[in-house]
Amino acid sequence: MGQGKQILALNRFDADQANGLRAEVASLVKRRQATFGASSVLFYSEPIKMVRADGVWMYDSEGRRFLDVYNNVPSVGHCHPHVARAIAEQVGTLNIHTRYLYDNIHTYAERLLATFPERLSNVVFTCTGSESNDLALRVAKIATGGEGFIVTETAYHGNTSAVMDVSPSSYKSRVVPRHVRTVPAPLSPVSGEDVGQVFAASVKAAIADLESNGVKFAGFLVDSIFSSDGIYADPAGFLKAAVDVVHAAGGMFISDEVQPGFGRTGAMWGFERHGVEPDIVTMGKPMGNGFPMGGMVTRPDLLEPFCEGTGYFNTFGGNPVAAAAGLAVLDVIEGEGLIRNADEVGTYFRTGLRELSNRFPVIGDVRGAGLFTGLEFNDEETREPDTAMATFVINGMKERGVLIGAAGFYGNTLKIRPPLCFSRENADLFFDVLTDVLGEARN
Amino acid sequence: MGQGKQILALNRFDADQANGLRAEVASLVKRRQATFGASSVLFYSEPIKMVRADGVWMYDSEGRRFLDVYNNVPSVGHCHPHVARAIAEQVGTLNIHTRYLYDNIHTYAERLLATFPERLSNVVFTCTGSESNDLALRVAKIATGGEGFIVTETAYHGNTSAVMDVSPSSYKSRVVPRHVRTVPAPLSPVSGEDVGQVFAASVKAAIADLESNGVKFAGFLVDSIFSSDGIYADPAGFLKAAVDVVHAAGGMFISDEVQPGFGRTGAMWGFERHGVEPDIVTMGKPMGNGFPMGGMVTRPDLLEPFCEGTGYFNTFGGNPVAAAAGLAVLDVIEGEGLIRNADEVGTYFRTGLRELSNRFPVIGDVRGAGLFTGLEFNDEETREPDTAMATFVINGMKERGVLIGAAGFYGNTLKIRPPLCFSRENADLFFDVLTDVLGEARN
Numbered sequence: 035m036g037q038g039k040q041i042l043a044l045n046r047f048d049a050d051q052a053n054g055l056r057a058e059v060a061s062l063v064k065r066r067q068a069t070f071g072a073s074s075v076l077f078y079s080e081p082i083k084m085v086r087a088d089g090v091w092m093y094d095s096e097g098r099r100f101l102d103v104y105n106n107v108p109s110v111g112h113c114h115p116h117v118a119r120a121i122a123e124q125v126g127t128l129n130i131h132t133r134y135l136y137d138n139i140h141t142y143a144e145r146l147l148a149t150f151p152e153r154l155s156n157v158v159f160t161c162t163g164s165e166s167n168d169l170a171l172r173v174a175k176i177a178t179g180g181e182g183f184i185v186t187e188t189a190y191h192g193n194t195s196a197v198m199d200v201s202p203s204s205y206k207s208r209v210v211p212r213h214v215r216t217v218p219a220p221l222s223p224v225s226g227e228d229v230g231q232v233f234a235a236s237v238k239a240a241i242a243d244l245e246s247n248g249v250k251f252a253g254f255l256v257d258s259i260f261s262s263d264g265i266y267a268d269p270a271g272f273l274k275a276a277v278d279v280v281h282a283a284g285g286m287f288i289s290d291e292v293q294p295g296f297g298r299t300g301a302m303w304g305f306e307r308h309g310v311e312p313d314i315v316t317m318g319k320p321m322g323n324g325f326p327m328g329g330m331v332t333r334p335d336l337l338e339p340f341c342e343g344t345g346y347f348n349t350f351g352g353n354p355v356a357a358a359a360g361l362a363v364l365d366v367i368e369g370e371g372l373i374r375n376a377d378e379v380g381t382y383f384r385t386g387l388r389e390l391s392n393r394f395p396v397i398g399d400v401r402g403a404g405l406f407t408g409l410e411f412n413d414e415e416t417r418e419p420d421t422a423m424a425t426f427v428i429n430g431m432k433e434r435g436v437l438i439g440a441a442g443f444y445g446n447t448l449k450i451r452p453p454l455c456f457s458r459e460n461a462d463l464f465f466d467v468l469t470d471v472l473g474e475a476r477n
Numbered sequence: 478m479g480q481g482k483q484i485l486a487l488n489r490f491d492a493d494q495a496n497g498l499r500a501e502v503a504s505l506v507k508r509r510q511a512t513f514g515a516s517s518v519l520f521y522s523e524p525i526k527m528v529r530a531d532g533v534w535m536y537d538s539e540g541r542r543f544l545d546v547y548n549n550v551p552s553v554g555h556c557h558p559h560v561a562r563a564i565a566e567q568v569g570t571l572n573i574h575t576r577y578l579y580d581n582i583h584t585y586a587e588r589l590l591a592t593f594p595e596r597l598s599n600v601v602f603t604c605t606g607s608e609s610n611d612l613a614l615r616v617a618k619i620a621t622g623g624e625g626f627i628v629t630e631t632a633y634h635g636n637t638s639a640v641m642d643v644s645p646s647s648y649k650s651r652v653v654p655r656h657v658r659t660v661p662a663p664l665s666p667v668s669g670e671d672v673g674q675v676f677a678a679s680v681k682a683a684i685a686d687l688e689s690n691g692v693k694f695a696g697f698l699v700d701s702i703f704s705s706d707g708i709y710a711d712p713a714g715f716l717k718a719a720v721d722v723v724h725a726a727g728g729m730f731i732s733d734e735v736q737p738g739f740g741r742t743g744a745m746w747g748f749e750r751h752g753v754e755p756d757i758v759t760m761g762k763p764m765g766n767g768f769p770m771g772g773m774v775t776r777p778d779l780l781e782p783f784c785e786g787t788g789y790f791n792t793f794g795g796n797p798v799a800a801a802a803g804l805a806v807l808d809v810i811e812g813e814g815l816i817r818n819a820d821e822v823g824t825y826f827r828t829g830l831r832e833l834s835n836r837f838p839v840i841g842d843v844r845g846a847g848l849f850t851g852l853e854f855n856d857e858e859t860r861e862p863d864t865a866m867a868t869f870v871i872n873g874m875k876e877r878g879v880l881i882g883a884a885g886f887y888g889n890t891l892k893i894r895p896p897l898c899f900s901r902e903n904a905d906l907f908f909d910v911l912t913d914v915l916g917e918a919r920n
Contacts, residue, residue: 062578069586071599071777072784076576083578086570092577105573107792113569122565126556127529129767130548133519134535135505135526143512156514161604161769162793168637193789194611195639204788319792324572326604326769326793334514341515345647346636349550349762350605350769 045428045439047076058095059083077439078432087112090453090460092437101463103452104437106406109296109320110366111455117323117362124358131349132159138357145364147331149302151311156337158330159352163292163318164192166328167255170314171196173332173340174286177313180252182244184237184280187216188443190262191255191290200255203262213249215240219263219443220272222399229268234275241283253286253313258304259294264442265408265449267299267401273308286313286336292328293406296320297367297454300377300404307403322359323366326350372454376404383407383450383461390465394472396423405456408441409448419444423475430471436464488871488882490519501538502526520882521875530555533896533903535880544906546895547880549849552739552763553809554898560766563805567798574792575602581800588807590774592745594754599780602795603771606735606761607635610698612773613757614639616783617729620756623695625687627680627723630659631886633705634698634733643698646705656692658683662706662886663715665842672711677718684726696729696757701747702737707885708851708892710742710844716751729779735761735771736849740810740897743820743847750846765802766809769793815897819847826850826893826904833908837915839866848899851884852891862887866918873914879907 047063055063059081066074083095089111092100102112110117124138132139143157160166175181183200185191190203198204199211210216217236220229241251258273260266277287289312294304298320305312313336318328328351340346350356367373384400384407391397398412411423424446431438441449452460490506498506502524509517526538532554535543545555553560567581575582586600603609618624626643628634633646641647642654653659660679663672684694697719703709720730732755737747741763748755756779761771771794783789793799810816827843827850834840841853841860854866867889874881884892895903 059578062580062583065583065587066578068598069583069590069600070575072781073599073601073789075790076578081578083580084571084573085579087573092571092573107574108572113572115569118565118569121568122561125564125767126558126561128527128535129551129556130527130530130535131550132513135502135509135519135524136528137505137526140505140508140512144508147512155511156516157512158516162608162791164791165605165607165637172638193791194608194637195615196637198787206786206788324568324793324796324798326796326799338515343649344641345649346516347518348605348607348636350767353767353769355767356769 045077045425047078047081051079055080079429090456099435101436101460103450103456103464104439105453106293106298106451107319108324109298109454110323110363110370110372111453114323114366116366117359120358120362121325121355124355127354129353129355132352136354138354138361139352142357142360145361146329150315150331153311153333154315154331156332156334158337158346159356160328160330160348161326161350162192162328163290163316164194164197165348166292166316166318166330167191167197167290168194169330169346170255170288170316171200171253172344173314173330173336174253174288176340176343177286177336178250178252178284180250180285181213182215182249182251183213184215184217184240184244184254186219186256186260186263188219188263189216189255189257191257192292212247215244219260220266222268222401230272230275233272234279237276238279241279241285251283251285253288254280255288255290257290257293258308259299259403259406261293261406261449262441264410264447265402265406267307267403267406270307270403271309273305274310277310288312288314288316290316292316292318296363297373297376298404298406298451300373300380302373304403321363322356323363325356325359327356327360367454370455375456376454379456379458379461380404380407382458383464386461386465390468393469396420396472396475402450405452405454407450409450410442411446419446421446424448426475427468427471430474431467434467434470436467488520488868490521490524494522498523522872525875533899542878543875544879544903546893546899546907547882548896549736549741549894550762550767552741552897553766553806553813553815554896557766557809559809560802560805563801564768564798567801570797572796572798575795579797581797581804582795585800585803588804589772593758593774596754596776597758597774599775599777601773601780601789601791602799603773603791604769604793605635605771606733606759607637607640608791609735609759609761609771609773610634610640610733611637612789613698613731613759614643614696615787616757616773616775616779617696617731619783619786620729620779621693621695621727623693623728624656625658625692625694626656627658627660627683627687627694627697629662629699629703629706631662631706632659632698632700634700655690658687662703663709665711665844673715673718676715677722680719681722684722684728694726694728696731697723698731698733700733700736701751702742702846702849704736704849704892705884707853707890708845708849710750710846710849713750713846714752716748717753720753729756731755731757731759733759735759739763739806740816740819741847741849741894743816743823745816764806765799766806768799768802770799770803810897813898818899819897822899822901822904823847823850825901826907829904829908833911836912839863839915839918845893848895848897850893852893853885854889862889864889867891869918870911870914873917874910877910877913879910
């Protein structure tokens with residue numbers, strides 16, 4: 035998820051431009067177009083037919099092995115055996131909704147909530163990050179009596195009707211709804227201004243603009259690693275000023291942890307790096323390592339008025355299989371020290387990329403936290419965003435067995451977010467392949 | 478799902494009224510209240526702690542066995558080994574989004590679409606029925622340029638913001654949004670009028686009311702078995718007149734098959750019984766026998782304009798594990814002849830209930846299709862809805878090891894929808910237990 039029109043175009047399969055596809059791929063593409071129709075979106079000019087995956091590796095139908103540095107859903111490693119076993123065992127034992135009691139959902143709820151600040155003590159389970167954000171918007175509206183939301187200008191928060199309204203990267207027509215205001219991503223300011231102050235000033239102006247148009251402010255919803263905006267992590271703490279502005283205006287701060295959550299940034303939750311306490315936290319993607327599950331965590335004083343006014347029940351949310359998957363994911367994060375690994379290997383990775391930028395000036399900013407890194411390409415002369423180079427690198431690395439994607443308003447930022455078991459050796463392979471591709475680009 | 482305020486109250490656990498819970502249950506309830514907070518909803522005055530389930534049976538932590546005649550999600554039987562094996566195998570092999578190619582999703586899409594009228598040839602996979610309906614509303618809006626929807630007055634279609642707007646059973650405040658009109662459920666008319674004509678006239682009036690208030694009509698969204706309204710199935714074909722009215726007005730007919738779909742009504746899809754072709758079909762619940770998955774099926778000419786205007790991507794939707802679960806469910810439906818079983822045992826079941834109504838006049842209408850039966854209780858004298866009797870029966874049957882729920886505006890209708898492998902012997906057990914409970918009610 036998290037890709038708007040600019041970005042998807044980068045490495046999107048285009049049937050009209052497809053020539054010479056292998057027979058097996060061509061046949062599958064044809065079957066896909068017949069069934070998925072206009073909704074079919076595939077990566078790469080020659081799509082990859084995958085057959086299996088484990089750890090950081092994916093394998094295609096020709097037996098080619100790919101290092102996965104793109105997919106953040108199989109976060110503790112593709113097809114992790116501990117998670118797979120937990121799902122397999124539970125799906126043969128009991129799989130039912132939460133209107134009966136069973137043990138593992140309560141154990142899971144307690145272990146999950148123990149990773150949050152004390153006041154965030156209630157959880158509602160859903161099936162997706164989209165459902166979690168859809169619910170969070172309603173909780174914020176009930177809590178504030180407002181309806182206005184502020185998001186970043188290339189944000190993506192999910193696919194329901196209500197969440198699409200607050201996902202500018204999905205506005206194909208770029209019409210911002212009346213109840214939404216966008217603020218620029220927290221870019222590193224050119225002239226040495228304070229990122230946090232600049233960002234907070236934008237939020238303050240957006241609140242004022244909502245209110246002056248008769249829309250009461252309800253909340254500020256951000257992905258705490260700003261994935262779709264191009265990954266903005268530093269300096270840690272920069273979010274605090276904006277959150278203070280939100281709270282001073284009586285709004286809710288919703289931290290969308292669908293992408294940064296579960297250890298990705300070298301902390302359990304992305305908001306931790308900023309020293310802030312959200313009113314509502316949403317999660318999804320890595321929560322079950324690919325099992326469809328999501329959740330919303332909030333304070334009892336916010337959940338109560340919502341539940342009084344609105345019935346909410348999610349059939350599959352919090353079922354015993356989801357609980358088993360979620361518990362197994364927490365086991366692996368803890369047992370394999372993945373948060374520490376994300377921090378350490380992430381730092382090693384960005385250090386190596388910055389060294390590479392000395393040899394290849396087309397590499398601009400290298401930024402991120404833990405195993406979520408943004409790698410910008412800028413024209414060597416003009417320093418303008420070099421989207422073509424990002425596209426070239428994505429395809430060149432794929433040809434050499436490394437999977438990657440792009441993000442950001444201009445699509446010139448590589449979005450690097452491998453499974454959290456990514457090692458220094460994997461990073462070294464990435465450096466070698468990137469060096470090779472950038473060398474080819476020079477020739 | 479599918480329960481509004483009236484109905485849930487029937488057999489909802491009330492912590493304030495809970496005395497003498499077993500220690501194990503009391504402890505779990507306490508842990509649940511600490512984590513789920515206000516969102517906790519449990520069945521029964523003494524909630525059941527479940528530990529395992531298979532086929533039509535569920536088992537609690539005391540070793541008590543319950544005949545499940547309530548749960549329609551584990552539709553081919555709780556923890557069916559063929560489905561469980563398929564999930565277990567796939568979750569250890571490959572679990573990724575649909576932007577790469579893989580085989581089983583395309584095989585599944587083809588097998589699923591083969592069960593639909595030829596023009597309904599495109600599918601979009603989601604994770605839940607709610608996501609499917611949320612998407613369907615948008616497809617209908619783009620296709621028609623309208624925004625007005627018509628639903629039945631106790632309908633439930635899901636839990637997203639947009640879908641709650643068209644789910645009157647969830648309006649705790651009973652304020653119908655400006656773009657929504659409700660029509661009475663297609664009750665069997667008292668005076669022998671034609672159900673279909675009465676229903677179509679309501680729809681026609683609702684369209685006119687929308688348009689006279691400046692809201693362009695977009696679509697008519699109904700659960701084709703009218704579950705939450707109280708289960709209305711007969712006479713087969715009654716929907717056709719309403720669908721004709723909708724089409725004549727330029728609107729879309731969206732058939733919500735989340736409850737009736739996948740063989741429940743003795744046909745693969747509920748709309749088949751009515752001889753109508755929907756423009757959009759939505760599905761969820763039984764699709765993966767509990768694996769979180771949903772889908773929307775429509776025509777290419779409707780999907781294309783939607784995809785042109787809106788990016789839609791669902792991270793977990795259509796992943797290989799969902800495809801494996803979905804394929805296994807289709808295997809079981811076909812291999813075990815579950816559609817025929819639903820039809821035959823359903824008929825046997827309703828025949829038996831009607832015989833019982835001779836002995837117990839409190840039993841009113843017995844209606845349904847396949848293994849979806851509504852059993853109404855009415856006061857023996859006044860013939861007014863007897864909600865108290867429904868509550869008494871639900872709790873009495875639970876005490877005797879049979880799980881059941883209620884539906885309908887007054888909550889006086891038992892909602893009977895066991896797994897599709899429900900047998901004549903299971904039906905006989907139901908009759909015996911119901912006889913016992915109704916006998917007790919007399920004393």
